Amino acid sequence: MTAKKKEKQRQMMTNVSVHRCVCHKRTSLGPLSFHSNVNGRLITLSDGGRRATRDESSFRHGLVFSARPVQIQEKLRLRVERSTKNLHGSLRVGFANVLPEETTLPSMAVPDLTNSSSLYAAAILHEDTCYPGSETEFWIDRYARLWTRSSDGTKSFQPTALNIHGPIWAMIDIYGQTSAVMLLGSKKKDRLYTYRSCPALKHNKHTDDNNYIYKDINKETLKRLNKPMSMQIHESYNTGTEAFDSEDCVVCRSEKPNTLLSCGHKCACTPFAMKIILV
Known part of the structure; x- marks a missing residue:
């Protein structure tokens, strides 16, 4: 590994430590919110960085990322807060191997990011599952498959080329008819415990x-x-x-x-x- 790559890895891990949970719970995954500095130009954050709203003047420019890297099998839960019937298309959810700060934000995740590099992957959610109050879970598994589960329990997955051995950030495109979403938290189960994200950024x-x-x-x-x-x-x-x-x-x-x-x-x-x- 070159010195440049080692330095980049060190910076990534430093970024992880910044968002460690301070509630000292053994089963905490750390606080979960949207990245405050890297988001689409029509995005506004509120509710402690957990609610993201896209201005409805356009169906694009609604990209947001998680403020911290997420873990393999960490299931993120997202609720649609607002939508409009005047537009077509709906939410895209996925993951990125690239630091949000190093991402040049296009107007859309699909196809702008996903077709440009194997370091980005996103799933397109069906319009019928993205209505106000509907919830979606999405996660990446140890085989680099991107899973989604809708409010009615329907699950689907698609293979990706993401590197699961490096840091991974959640990526959400508040696209089309979807104009506002809320991060409800995340959880990860193992044989003994259920780990959950911390509900607050500050304690x-x-x-x-x-x-x-x-x-x-x-x-x-x-x-x-x-x-x-x-x-x-x-x-x-x-x-x-x-x-x-x-x-x-x-x-x-x-x-x-x-x-x-x-x-x-x-x-x-x-x-x-x-x-x-x-x-």
Whole structure:
């Protein structure tokens, strides 16, 4: 390996360490958000870098990347937040072996990036699966196959030429009728544990009780959880949601709900339940 390649590898690994999780959980994959400095010219980030919105003046220029490299078999979950019926085409999801900072962003991932180099791979999602509220999982396996799973459970894969032994970044093209998406987190299973991405980018230690408090908690969600249970159930019924039957924490949408709240429901993970109680 030449000195230049060694230096590039060192820079890549430095980039990995910058995004290590600071909550010190053994099963944490680290925080997951969109890259703040490398995205299409019509993209705006919000919600701590987890929501990406493309200006609807064009169906293109909606490329975004993950802020950190992802792992093999790390399944990223993405929700469509907004779409328009005036345009054709839909979301593209995939991965890149190239540092986002070293990528010259074209207007589209497919075919601009995928046809130009084997270091990029993306799958085109069908328009019928990309409607507001729909969720998609995508990941790369140890055979360099790009997998996708839609809201109805349908799975598909395509082979890629990606190098799974080097750093890999998630790549999403908010294209066509899809104009806004939210990163819901990621998880990776092995024989003993389920590893999950951290729900917050910043953690602040509470000096009184030695617990971690998250300052970027969604205020609307917190307000909803603090309402009387009868009102929450009424709102859930009216909106067609099933918040209290969810397998995930209703706040972070990534950890398992494991703490009983004063209302008598177990719908939040421990860190966010503590935040709710202390507010």
